[in-house]
Amino acid sequence: MNKNTPRVPYLKNWKIPYSDKIFRVIQEFSLTEKVVFFFFVTLLCISAVMLLWRVNKSFLVEVPEYGGSLTEGILGSPRFINPLLAISDIDRDLTSLVYSGLLKTDPDGALVPDLAQSYTITDDGRTYTFKLKDNVHFHDGVKVTADDVVFTIEQIKDPLLKSPRKTNWDGVTVNKIDDTTIEFSLHQPYSPFIQNLTLGILPKHIWKTATADEFPFSQYNIKPVGSGPYKITNIAYTSGGLPSEYTFSSFHSYALGRPYIDTITVKAYPNEKDIIDAFRNGDVQSIYGITPQKLSGVPSDSDMVMVAPLPRVFGVFFNQNMAPVLVNKEVRMALSMATDKKQIVDTVLGGYGQSIIHAIPPKILAETEGTRVTEEDIADAKALLEKNGWKLNDDGIYQKTDKKQTTLLQFSLSTSAAPELKAVAQMLQEQWRKIGAQVDIKIFEVGDLNQNIIRPRKYDALLFGEVIGRDLDLYPFWHSSGRVDPGLNIALYTSLRVDKILEDIRRTTDGSQQEVLYKKFNTEIESDLPAIFIYSPYFIYIVPNNIHNIHLGQLTTPGERWNGIHTWYIETSNVWKLFAK
Secondary structure, three states: OOOOOOOOOOOOOOOOOOHHHHHHHHHOOOHHHHHHHHHHHHHHHHHHHHHHHHHHHHOEEEEEOOOOEEEEEEEOOOOOOOOOOOOOHHHHHHHHHHOOOOEEEOOOOOEEEOOEEEEEEOOOOOEEEEEEOOOOEOOOOOEOOHHHHHHHHHHHHOOOOOOOOHHHHOOEEEEEEEOOEEEEEEOOOOHHHHHHHHOOOOOHHHHOOOOOOOHHHOHHHOOOOOOOOEEEEEEEEOOOOOEEEEEEEEOOOOOOOOOOOOEEEEEEEOOHHHHHHHHHOOOOOEEEOOOHHHOOOOOOOOEEEEEEEOOEEEEEEEOOOOOHHHHOHHHHHHHHHOOOHHHHHHHHOOOOEEEOOOOOOOOOOOOOOOOOOOHHHHHHHHHHHHHOOOEEOOOOOEEEEEOOEEEEOEEEEEEEOOHHHHHHHHHHHHHHHOOOOEEEEEEEOHHHHHHHHHOOOOOOEEEEEEEOOOOOOOHHHHOHHHOOOOOOOOOOOOOHHHHHHHHHHHHOOOHHHHHHHHHHHHHHHHHHOOEEEEEEEEEEEEEEOOOEOOOOOOOOOHHHHHOOHHHOEOOEEEEEHHHOO
């Protein structure tokens, strides 16, 4: 330093104490001593670094980061990405990404606020009051208000719109209290009503000029604007002008927080073969809706197969008005005893389902599962028939003569052309043949079955599936008021006791009391045997292993697999526990 340079008091030379002496000592070492010395010094440094690394690692946790993308293949072509009109699985899938409701069902099945900040229910169970969050918006930046909620409900109740969800809102009055408060009034208590409030909310400023006739033809059914976790950023079309690929980006202002996965791409395929080929070729990363028979060999080592129970009850529903032979209870009992439900699940569903014995889906109350049928069960079924006057004829078919009228144990079994149901029908035909029943199988295309067979109730026995909602409302399926079209009581079942039980279930919100009533319902149905309940299928979802925090829980529709999609993540980082949320 130049003597004329001003001295700065805080600048000084720093030295390691005794460093000169240490270096002189090292220089006096022999070559061997130096090698040994530096070996141990190096070892000490490495050990120190490893120790620090382990200490640091013990304080680190992995946390999700924003980023990444997922491409999913779906069967079908979207028509109504609209919560009021959605009818197909792909419609409901995309609607669940785009729209959000006052409430949302989380993967565990619990209802949680979505657009709503809070809500209250009066003691009589007839008035529900909801308060919106202060800062919720649609994808175009317009704020969500009570006007949007009232508008959505008024549209769904319009009979000219013919919304498939209209019946959920019959007898409900909706009123705007202020810009963020909405009140729903029911004519009478109805415990499943609160499930309706997961309905996606339409933006009034976009839809207000559309008449009921124009609603189904609006471009916003294909290019929707909602307030859900993802917004549409691009649409690709087929040569025929149909949407074939949707690209969604995460909505940063979503009410429950910005989704972690930045981009979701949904590709539509016309059939199962094409979607499987796309998966194998790497064009899509995740798929669902694959039949168990074609599931083998589809996933690779980098994928996982997730399953979730579906509240769907498949069984044979007897129409005793069309087939007098089925009026005989011993016949229905014998058919039930000979039905090998486990064999059906293992063979037709490949084990991706559960055999059942009740009209209530499994995992709702106590576990209910059928067992394998033995030769002894077959013998017991035959003995029951013979005890009640049935005798085998020369063709090996049971018949019964009463007042000079002979009745054959013969009836038809109607079902849809779905491969799974056709296979089940054929197995039932074989199983029931063992107890001397002659069953003629009738196969119909889905539209034909619904329109010309189920609605006019033109079947002896019907192999069909009931989709039970999350609210577990069995009223539409078993109350006597639903025996004729458009009712869903396809067994044409009548019981004053069951009618009263179902009405009581609707009126009570007490979970423990509802459970008591459900058990009474099971007892009555089991005694009267209007149907044979066979199985509940599993939802099968194939996703890549790099998607974290997926929890399917119990689904009612495939679209509900995305109920928690805003919490799924791909990218991660490591931070100290102190700074983790």
